[in-house]
Amino acid sequence: VAQKTRLVLCMCPCNMMASMVAIAVLQQLCYSLSLDERKPEEFTCSIEQPGYHILGKASCGLKVWKNSLSGDPQLVLDYATVAGDCEFPGITPEVRKHLWKKLGLKKREHYQPAPAFFTTQGARLTKKDELQAILDAGDPIFLIEGGQFQWPPVNVGFRNVVEGIVVGGKPVELETLAVVPPIFKVHNLASREETMALIEHAKPHFQHAEVVYMDQDKGKDVNEFRTSLNYRPPHNATPLLTAMEARATQTTRMAFSHLEPVQVLHYKTGGYYHAHDDSGQLQFYIGDQRHLQAKHYGYFDRMLTLFWYMNDVPAGGQTNFPRAGGPDGSALPPPPSMRECTQGIMVPPVAGQAVLWYNMYPYGQQTPYALHAACAVEQGEKYAINVWIYNKPFSTPPADWDPAHPRVKELERLAGKKAGSNTAIDSASTDRQIVIVNAGKSRLQVFWNGNGALQPMGNLEPGKETRLNTFIGHTFVAKDGDEEVGSCTVTANGGQQQTCHVLGKTEL
Numbered sequence: 314v315a316q317k318t319r320l321v322l323c324m325c326p327c328n329m330m331a332s333m334v335a336i337a338v339l340q341q342l343c344y345s346l347s348l349d350e351r352k353p354e355e356f357t358c359s360i361e362q363p364g365y366h367i368l369g370k371a372s373c374g375l376k377v378w379k380n381s382l383s384g385d386p387q388l389v390l391d392y393a394t395v396a397g398d399c400e401f402p403g404i405t406p407e408v409r410k411h412l413w414k415k416l417g418l419k420k421r422e423h424y425q426p427a428p429a430f431f432t433t434q435g436a437r438l439t440k441k442d443e444l445q446a447i448l449d450a451g452d453p454i455f456l457i458e459g460g461q462f463q464w465p466p467v468n469v470g471f472r473n474v475v476e477g478i479v480v481g482g483k484p485v486e487l488e489t490l491a492v493v494p495p496i497f498k499v500h501n502l503a504s505r506e507e508t509m510a511l512i513e514h515a516k517p518h519f520q521h522a523e524v525v526y527m528d529q530d531k532g533k534d535v536n537e538f539r540t541s542l543n544y545r546p547p548h549n550a551t552p553l554l555t556a557m558e559a560r561a562t563q564t565t566r567m568a569f570s571h572l573e574p575v576q577v578l579h580y581k582t583g584g585y586y587h588a589h590d591d592s593g594q595l596q597f598y599i600g601d602q603r604h605l606q607a608k609h610y611g612y613f614d615r616m617l618t619l620f621w622y623m624n625d626v627p628a629g630g631q632t633n634f635p636r637a638g639g640p641d642g643s644a645l646p647p648p649p650s651m652r653e654c655t656q657g658i659m660v661p662p663v664a665g666q667a668v669l670w671y672n673m674y675p676y677g678q679q680t681p682y683a684l685h686a687a688c689a690v691e692q693g694e695k696y697a698i699n700v701w702i703y704n705k706p707f708s709t710p711p712a713d714w715d716p717a718h719p720r721v722k723e724l725e726r727l728a729g730k731k732a733g734s735n736t737a738i739d740s741a742s743t744d745r746q747i748v749i750v751n752a753g754k755s756r757l758q759v760f761w762n763g764n765g766a767l768q769p770m771g772n773l774e775p776g777k778e779t780r781l782n783t784f785i786g787h788t789f790v791a792k793d794g795d796e797e798v799g800s801c802t803v804t805a806n807g808g809q810q811q812t813c814h815v816l817g818k819t820e821l
Contacts (some may be wrong), residue, residue: 353453356465357383360776364458364676370448373399404444424609426460433579435462435566459677462566466495468640482534492642494682499667506614508623515577518544544577561700570706576699588651592672592679602733606711610720616673619700624660629691636682644682646814654688729809743785748812751780755817762788791815
């Protein structure tokens with residue numbers, strides 16, 4: 314009986330006593346048999362994942378689920394001739410150019426990573442024969458524009474075994490909590506023995522934690538934002554930390570060189586960290602030229618966060634995602650307060666479990682939806698590990714200063730200020746951009762209220778957004794059928810880019 318061969322990660326037992334040789338094996342990719350028998354369409358989502366495309370084999374070419382959107386493939390690359398012959402050469406450079414064109418991919422900007430192909434378990438595919446073997450087996454190929462692997466969210470409740478890791482005789486498994494942004498609960502990532510040993514090791518080393526300030530918050534007391542202690546050990550500080558760092562990179566399918574030194578946290582009773590982002594919304598740091606350079610103008614940042622719980626907390630201490638938890642895993646509007654856990658997903662601390670989320674879209678820029686908070690610990694105390702992994706090696710040097718770079722210009726437009734100086738840009742200008750977000754369950758129709766009548770601007774599907782260039786004073790109306798469900802007027806003091814969230818009539 315023929316068996317399918319797939320690229321996956323080598324199996325290795327993961328426990329505190331794992332040898333350095335075994336830990337090294339955790340970092341290596343190898344050929345072996347995979348347990349994953351899912352078809353390409355089984356990894357698609359009802360909500361688009363921008364820059365995350367799923368490829369499958371067509372009768373003579375490729376089927377492509379653009380942005381992972383479920384349903385029939387949005388694109389088919391057909392290489393059948395008029396005579397009925399198949400001239401599909403495999404995924405050659407020429408076919409890649411054809412695919413890039415169909416997907417609308419543009420020439421990469423300076424510092425922007427190149428797209429890459431991956432197996433469903435995160436093995437990078439670079440050779441034509443590897444890609445063809447995957448297609449011939451009927452398996453999916455993930456094409457990710459940002460060039461780094463991200464686990465597919467699929468839908469809320471979807472479970473995915475992380476092949477190659479066993480902890481205490483059990484596999485590590487991801488469970489999707491949200492689709493926008495992709496958030497996963499990671500089951501069985503550490504044993505109780507390991508978490509207790511890590512806490513005891515860290516206790517003598519804790520110091521007060523700091524924050525990275527936005528331009529508007531510089532000079533404020535850190536306690537306005539967080540009250541926690543932290544310990545920042547160097548890489549491989551102890552055999553246990555070495556094993557846990559290796560397990561984190563294995564779980565996320567990222568290279569060790571992309572890993573920032575971990576942060577061990579201690580929250581006492583009452584301790585909190587108000588809502589914040591782990592990657593920079595750089596328009597809020599527009600006056601800090603060095604920060605813009607360090608982040609490659611948005612093309613280099615903490616792509617993902619793995620937040621690892623070391624103990625159970627009797628009450629409070631949840632990780633809150635205030636912009637996640639909408640219908641079918643969609644996003645929510647901004648919370649009424651950054652200081653309270655009042656909406657969104659709440660993940661309770663459970664020793665040995667973790668929560669994994671992506672701070673960057675698959676196409677390689679920051680998402681505004683990965684906002685998160687550490688809710689106040691109501692009883693007991695909380696110990697956890699922050700693992701931040703970048704989309705490029707952590708030691709990557711800063712970008713050269715280029716005020717003409719397209720990303721700098723985009724950030725200036727969003728901030729309404731000159732990069733590196735905080736000087737207002739043409740304050741007399743009335744041009745703006747509005748982002749209209751459908752936060753409900755119904756398809757809406759968007760109109761511009763101009764010239765004394767409603768001018769149709771198009772349909773807006775649930776969980777989607779549309780961006781419109783406009784001017785101060787313009788009003789936009791959303792309708793659900795014949796019923797008006799919201800209107801938004803562009804203001805002078807609302808910023809260069811303004812956002813309007815609307816709901817369908819069933820949610821009003």
